[in-house]
Amino acid sequence: MIRIATHDDAAIWNAFVENHELGSFCHLFGWRRVIHDSSGHKPHYLLSINEEGLLDGLLPLFEVKSFLFGHQLCSTPFCMYGGAIANSVEVKNALEQQACKLAQDLGVDYLELRYQSQQAELVEQGFVEKSVHSYFETELKNNDDDILLSIKKKQRAVVRHSLKNELSTTVAQDIDTLYHIYSTSVRNLGTPVFSKKLFKLLLDEFKDKVDVLTVSHDNTALSSVMSFYYKDTVMPYYGGGLTAARGAKSNDHMYYQLMCHAAKRGCKLFDFGRSKNDSGAFKYKNTWGIEPKPLFHYYHLVKAQELPNLSPNNPKYQMLINTWQKLPLKVSQIIGPFLSKYVA
Known part of the structure; x- marks a missing residue:
């Protein structure tokens, strides 16, 4: 039945x-x-x-x-x-x-x-x-050094660089910082942001299965990611970085620190999430040495x-994307949730 x-x-x-x-x-x-x-x-x-x-x-x-x-x-x-x-x-x-x-x-x-x-x-x-999407999943090593060595050589050099940049990492359930960084990041990509209510509900519903890792420099948060923990897997899900994150390598630092933190929590797998095939995010995840799976x-x-065809590459959405990238952040945070809930 x-x-x-x-x-x-x-x-x-x-x-x-x-x-x-x-x-x-x-x-x-x-x-x-x-x-x-x-x-x-x-x-x-x-x-x-x-x-x-x-x-x-x-x-x-x-x-x-x-x-x-x-x-x-x-x-x-x-x-x-x-x-x-x-x-x-x-x-x-x-x-x-x-x-x-x-x-x-x-x-x-x-x-x-x-x-x-x-x-x-x-x-x-x-x-x-x-x-048209792939996901990226890899085994987590047991300690920080082995995790670093498991990263593909070129990307490992970037992570080593980030470790010299006096970046600090906090793990909490800081929705305010996450939402500011995440909404800025997706606005810059021309994508409508989800409502802040979604993030609050995720914390309220799943509690210790969810946390937020944030990377800062000189007390200024540059990158932040909300991750899900279930069974033996950690899944960074909603994350992003400000413009300054690129120079500080704080996004790379963030994902490495998340791997280390998750391993200490007992996780065995790192699920780097889905990306559209051959997109910028797809290529970035590949640099970590994680093989894509369809x-x-x-x-x-x-x-x-x-x-x-809800792809951002669909010509009918190009004007909307270009316009969205120019919106003031506050405006994108107000209008975004009315659109994003239909294209997830």
């Missing part, structure tokens, strides 16, 4: 994610509240109950409506990963087919499912496959006639 999850299902949902080899931080039930309360997107969390009354599969979904970007059902907006996880192929397929039915009932343009590995059976069932998005078209 497949049904919509309620708030009362949080404990069994999270237990299933914890015990499933493919269960990720992005599958945790807490995103249901975080995304809904920060963006208004309606959750449709599907869970499968077997004949013994036990949960044997789940699929988190959100309905996203936008005049500019269309109407979609997605697993999961704001997250790198999503898609169904289950105890059997049959249950996984049943959840995906139920998602297709729900997409039809809701009258969306398309259903989008995000997976870390290729799902050939979805293509056989009529889904359209798209792989991410796969699968689309079931309902009302749409073709795949959505």
